[in-house]
Amino acid sequence: MLLENLAFPEVEAYLKEKNVILIPVGSVEQHSPYGLIGTDFIAAECIARETGKRMGIMVAPTLAYGISPHHMAFSGSATLMPETLILVVGDIVKSFLSHGFRRIFFINGHGGNVNSIETGLQRLKADNYPGIFGMISWYDYPEMVDIGRELFDGKEGSHATPSEVAVTRCLRPKEFGTKATIELEIEKPEHHWPLSAEEMRQFFPDGRMGSAPWLATESKGKMVIERSVDALEKKLRKIIAMPLADSSKVQK
Numbered sequence: 190m191l192l193e194n195l196a197f198p199e200v201e202a203y204l205k206e207k208n209v210i211l212i213p214v215g216s217v218e219q220h221s222p223y224g225l226i227g228t229d230f231i232a233a234e235c236i237a238r239e240t241g242k243r244m245g246i247m248v249a250p251t252l253a254y255g256i257s258p259h260h261m262a263f264s265g266s267a268t269l270m271p272e273t274l275i276l277v278v279g280d281i282v283k284s285f286l287s288h289g290f291r292r293i294f295f296i297n298g299h300g301g302n303v304n305s306i307e308t309g310l311q312r313l314k315a316d317n318y319p320g321i322f323g324m325i326s327w328y329d330y331p332e333m334v335d336i337g338r339e340l341f342d343g344k345e346g347s348h349a350t351p352s353e354v355a356v357t358r359c360l361r362p363k364e365f366g367t368k369a370t371i372e373l374e375i376e377k378p379e380h381h382w383p384l385s386a387e388e389m390r391q392f393f394p395d396g397r398m399g400s401a402p403w404l405a406t407e408s409k410g411k412m413v414i415e416r417s418v419d420a421l422e423k424k425l426r427k428i429i430a431m432p433l434a435d436s437s438k439v440q441k
């Protein structure tokens with residue numbers, strides 16, 4: 190059930206039954222010569238929408254942009270500043286709360302977003318906004334570590350990973366005719382963190398970080414999606430079953 194395709198009476202009808210909404214969030218950043226600049230939001234959107242379809246819960250429009258300052262020495266990347274995302278997270282959650290949503294989850298596709306999303310949610314809780322909020326990264330369950338080992342020989346690395354590239358190959362196969370496919374060395378240089386844009390390009394000149402994206406295939410992408418949707422569904426069912434605090438006792 191996609192919010193963007195509904196009219197307001199349909200949202201009101203949904204809110205009589207349920208109060209859950211998923212918000213996919215990604216990044217607009219280089220994913221090496223092997224992957225799409227939209228990788229993170231394309232993957233997060235697909236996994237959120239598949240899970241929403243399976244569970245009969247609403248999915249909000251995707252927040253495509255994220256925190257990517259360290260990718261800015263690679264053409265095409267665009268970044269929010271951490272403060273911006275903190276505010277955007279707060280504004281989106283407050284908007285949905287005002288209509289009666291009470292279980293609001295960001296389905297994240299980009300590691301760089303984690304701190305800002307969590308900070309945004311913590312600020313809402315510090316101000317006593319009612320509800321259960323959360324951020325779940327689709328690639329970050331024990332099940333996904335297993336799949337990295339099974340399908341990609343443990344060569345996931347941490348950026349332009351074969352899992353995420355496989356997901357996008359499965360979803361947008363026509364876009365890969367012009368992308369790199371050759372096998373290279375996997376280098377894992379010692380580096381500090383965080384990195385500036387120039388440092389990132391010096392340490393990781395082709396934009397990969399210890400990954401083997403040439404191992405990505407459409408069929409493996411399908412398996413990654415299925416496994417991640419299974420894991421996300423399991424996790425969400427647990428959180429959604431938690432009781433809400435009595436909102437009459439808190440402000441707002």
Ligand SMILES: [Zn+2]
Binds near residue numbers: 353
């Ligand atoms: Zn990514």
